Amino acid sequence: MTLTPTPRKLTRRQLLQSSVAAGTIAVAGTGFIAAPNAAWALEVTEITEHQLATLVQMARDTYPHDSVGDEYYVIAVKGYDNADQKEFIAQGVAKLDDLAQADGAPDYLSTKWEDNRVALLKQIEDDAFFQTIRGGLVTGLYNQKAVWPIFGYEGESFSFGGYIDRGFNDINWL
Amino acid sequence: MTKFEMSDDSVVVVIGTGAGGGVLSNELAQKGVNVVALEAGGRYLPEDYVNDEWESFGQLAWVDPRTTSGDWRVSKDFSGLPAWIVKAVGGTTTHWAGASLRFQDHEWKAKTNYGEVEGANLLDWPIDPREMDDYYIKAENKLGVTRTGGRAGLPGNNNYLVFEKGAKALGYNEVHTGRMAINSDDYDDRLACQQTGFCFQGCKWGAKWSAAYTDIPRGEATGNLEVREHAHVARIVHDDSGKVTGVEYFDKDGNLHLQKARVICVAGNSFESPRLLLNSASSMFPDGLANSSGMVGKNYMRHMTGSVYAVFDKPVKMWRGTTMAGIIQDEARHDPSRGFVGGYEMETLALGLPFMAAFLNPGAWGRGFTTALDSYENMAGMWLVGEDMPQETNRVTLNTDVKDQWGLPVANVNFSDHPNDVAMREHAYRQGQAVYDAVGATRTFPTPPYPSTHNLGTNRMSADPKDGVVNKWGRTHDIENLYISDGSQFTTGAAENPTLTIVALAIRQADHIAGELSNGNL
Numbered sequence: 001m002t003l004t005p006t007p008r009k010l011t012r013r014q015l016l017q018s019s020v021a022a023g024t025i026a027v028a029g030t031g032f033i034a035a036p037n038a039a040w041a042l043e044v045t046e047i048t049e050h051q052l053a054t055l056v057q058m059a060r061d062t063y064p065h066d067s068v069g070d071e072y073y074v075i076a077v078k079g080y081d082n083a084d085q086k087e088f089i090a091q092g093v094a095k096l097d098d099l100a101q102a103d104g105a106p107d108y109l110s111t112k113w114e115d116n117r118v119a120l121l122k123q124i125e126d127d128a129f130f131q132t133i134r135g136g137l138v139t140g141l142y143n144q145k146a147v148w149p150i151f152g153y154e155g156e157s158f159s160f161g162g163y164i165d166r167g168f169n170d171i172n173w174l
Numbered sequence: 175m176t177k178f179e180m181s182d183d184s185v186v187v188v189i190g191t192g193a194g195g196g197v198l199s200n201e202l203a204q205k206g207v208n209v210v211a212l213e214a215g216g217r218y219l220p221e222d223y224v225n226d227e228w229e230s231f232g233q234l235a236w237v238d239p240r241t242t243s244g245d246w247r248v249s250k251d252f253s254g255l256p257a258w259i260v261k262a263v264g265g266t267t268t269h270w271a272g273a274s275l276r277f278q279d280h281e282w283k284a285k286t287n288y289g290e291v292e293g294a295n296l297l298d299w300p301i302d303p304r305e306m307d308d309y310y311i312k313a314e315n316k317l318g319v320t321r322t323g324g325r326a327g328l329p330g331n332n333n334y335l336v337f338e339k340g341a342k343a344l345g346y347n348e349v350h351t352g353r354m355a356i357n358s359d360d361y362d363d364r365l366a367c368q369q370t371g372f373c374f375q376g377c378k379w380g381a382k383w384s385a386a387y388t389d390i391p392r393g394e395a396t397g398n399l400e401v402r403e404h405a406h407v408a409r410i411v412h413d414d415s416g417k418v419t420g421v422e423y424f425d426k427d428g429n430l431h432l433q434k435a436r437v438i439c440v441a442g443n444s445f446e447s448p449r450l451l452l453n454s455a456s457s458m459f460p461d462g463l464a465n466s467s468g469m470v471g472k473n474y475m476r477h478m479t480g481s482v483y484a485v486f487d488k489p490v491k492m493w494r495g496t497t498m499a500g501i502i503q504d505e506a507r508h509d510p511s512r513g514f515v516g517g518y519e520m521e522t523l524a525l526g527l528p529f530m531a532a533f534l535n536p537g538a539w540g541r542g543f544t545t546a547l548d549s550y551e552n553m554a555g556m557w558l559v560g561e562d563m564p565q566e567t568n569r570v571t572l573n574t575d576v577k578d579q580w581g582l583p584v585a586n587v588n589f590s591d592h593p594n595d596v597a598m599r600e601h602a603y604r605q606g607q608a609v610y611d612a613v614g615a616t617r618t619f620p621t622p623p624y625p626s627t628h629n630l631g632t633n634r635m636s637a638d639p640k641d642g643v644v645n646k647w648g649r650t651h652d653i654e655n656l657y658i659s660d661g662s663q664f665t666t667g668a669a670e671n672p673t674l675t676i677v678a679l680a681i682r683q684a685d686h687i688a689g690e691l692s693n694g695n696l
Binding site for chain 2: 062063064065067118134138139141142143148151152153154155156157158161162163164166167168169170171173174
C-alpha cells in the first residue's frame with residue numbers, strides 16, 4: 001500500500017480532459033487516477049478507477065478533516081484494490097451509487113454537497129461495507145505518521161530526551 | 175540462569191509474572207523458595223519498548239481470542255477485546271500508568287459500610303485494614319511511590335495544570351500530581367521521569383516501576399527463580415487426594431510439558447485465572463478446580479470507568495509528560511447522598527492521536543467526531559475510576575465454540591453495568607465536565623469506557639467458603655496447595671487503581687506461603 005507522489009507529470013490540460021468525475025478526484029485514463037492538482041496519482045489493478053475514487057470520497061466524508069489532503073485518504077483505502085475484496089467493494093459502491101441515483105444524482109461521486117453524500121452514507125451505516133471502510137480508516141488514516149503534524153501531535157519523544165526540557169509544562173494561558 | 179527439572183515436585187509454580195505473579199515469584203525467591211514462573215508472553219525490556227501506540231499494542235497486548243456479551247459498550251465496539259492488558263514478562267505492569275493508591279478503610283468492608291445494594295453481591299474482605307498497613311508500606315517502597323515514604327511528587331505537566339486549575343475553581347481540595355510508581359528522583363537504580371509520555375507503552379527510561387525489570391531479574395539473580403517465557407498454561411492437574419500436583423503448558427513450538435509442583439499460584443489476571451480453573455475440570459472436580467462455591471468466574475468487576483476530554487481555544491498538548499500524574503480525590507469518599515454507594519477518583523489521562531481516534535467515541539464518524547480531533551492539540555483529558563458493584567451475572571465462562579491457538583476454549587466475558595455503576599458514571603461525567611468548564615472549555619466529551627485494564631473479582635476472597643473461591647491468604651478454600659495471586663482474588667474493587675493492592679497482597683501471600691512451607695503445612 002504505497003502512494004507514488006506525482007509519478008507522471010500530467011499537464012493541466014490532460015487532467016482537465018480526462019477528468020470524468022465531478023468530485024475532487026480525477027479519474028485519469030485506464031487504471032490510473034490522479035488528483036486534479038497532480039499532487040498524487042496511482043494505478044489500480046483489481047478495482048476500477050471509479051470504485052477507488054468513490055472509496056476516497058467516502059473516506060473523506062466519513063472522517064472529514066479539511067486540513068488533511070486527499071493523498072492521506074488515498075493511502076488509507078488503497079489496500080482495497082485487491083482480488084479478495086474486489087467483489088465486496090464493487091457491490092458496496094454499486095449500492096451507494098444506486099442510492100445516489102434514487103436521490104437524483106448520477107452517482108455518489110457526483111453528489112455535490114457533503115451533507116447529501118453523508119445522508120447516503122447514513123443509509124448504509126449498518127452495512128458491512130460501510131463498517132469495514134470506516135473501521136479500517138481508524139488506523140488507516142490516523143495511524144499515518146505523516147498526518148500527525150497536521151493535528152499538532154508530536155509522536156515519540158524518547159529520542160529527543162522526552163519533554164522534561166522541552167515544554168511538558170509550558171502552558172501559558174491558564 | 176537456574177533451571178529446574180520438569181519432574182521437580184518441590185518447586186512452587188507461579189502462573190503469570192505481572193503485579194501479582196511477578197512480585198510473588200521474587201518475594202518467594204528472596205526467601206529461598208524455589209520457584210518456576212510460567213509466562214505466556216515473551217520478554218521485553220525498556221530498550222525494546224516502542225513509543226508508538228499501535229505498534230506497541232502489537233508488541234505487548236494480549237490479543238488471543240476472547241468473546242464478550244452483556245450490555246456494556248465494549249462488547250459492541252471491541253467485541254473480541256474485552257481488556258487491554260499485556261502478554262509479556264512483567265504482565266500489565268509494563269502497560270500500567272503507575273497510579274498507586276491505598277484502599278480507604280471503609281472499602282475493605284463494603285457490605286458492612288454500604289449495606290444491602292439490590293442486585294449486588296457485596297461482601298466484606300476477610301482482611302482487617304490494619305493488617306495491610308505494613309504491606310502497603312512495603313509495596314510503596316518497592317514501587318517507589320511518590321508522596322509516600324518521603325518521596326517527592328512528580329511535577330505537573332500541561333494536562334495536569336489545566337485539570338488542577340479547574341479542580342480548584344470547583345472547590346476541590348485533594349488535588350495533586352498523584353501517588354505514582356514513577357520516580358520523581360532517581361530511586362532504586364531507576365531513573366527519574368523524563369516526561370516522555372507513552373507510560374502505557376512501557377517506560378523506556380525505566381522510571382516507572384514494572385516487574386519486568388525489577389522483581390523478575392532480582393528474583394532470577396537469587397538462583398531460586400526460573401522464568402519460562404512463551405509458556406502458555408493449559409491445565410492444572412491433581413492427584414486422587416485432590417491436591418494439585420503440576421501444570422501442563424504449551425511452549426512456543428506447541429509442545430505440551432508437565433511441570434510438577436508442590437504449590438501452584440495462579441496469577442493470570444481475572445480472565446485467564448478463572449478460565450484456567452474451569453479448563454482444568456476433571457472427574458473429581460467436574461465444575462473446575464476450587465469451584466465448590468460455584469464462584470469461579472463470577473463477580474467480575476472492571477471498575478466504573480469513563481473519561482472526559484475537553485477542548486479549549488488554546489493549545490494544551492496533553493500528550494507531553496507523565497500520562498496519569500494528576501488526581502482529584504474529593505469524590506473518592508463514600509457518600510450515598512450523591513445517589514450511589516462508594517466513590518471514584520478523577521485522574522489525568524492522555525492518549526496519542528491514533529488511540530484518541532479509536533477510543534474517543536468508538537464507531538462515531540462525521541464532523542461531530544472529526545472536529546473534536548481537529549482540536550486534538552487543544553485537548554485535555556481525565557479518566558474516571560470508581561468502585562463498581564460485584565454481580566454474579568457478570569462473569570467469565572468458557573466459550574467452547576471458540577478455541578485459542580492451542581485448541582483451548584476461550585474466556586467469554588459477560589458484563590452489564592449495575593444501576594449504581596451507571597449513577598456513579600453520570601455523576602463523574604458531570605463533575606469532570608464541570609472541571610473543564612471552569613477553565614473555559616469550549617466543548618467536552620463524556621467518553622465511554624475503554625477495554626478494561628482493571629479486571630477483578632473472578633476468584634474472590636471470602637471468609638465463608640460458600641461465598642468465594644479463596645481465603646484471606648488467597649489460598650483456595652477447596653485445595654490447600656492452590657493459591658490465587660492476582661486481582662481476581664479481590665472481594666470488592668474499591669475506587670482505587672488496583673496494582674498497589676495486588677502487590678501488597680502478593681508480598682503478604684509470600685510471607686504466608688514461606689511460613690506454611692517451613693511449618694510443613696504445604
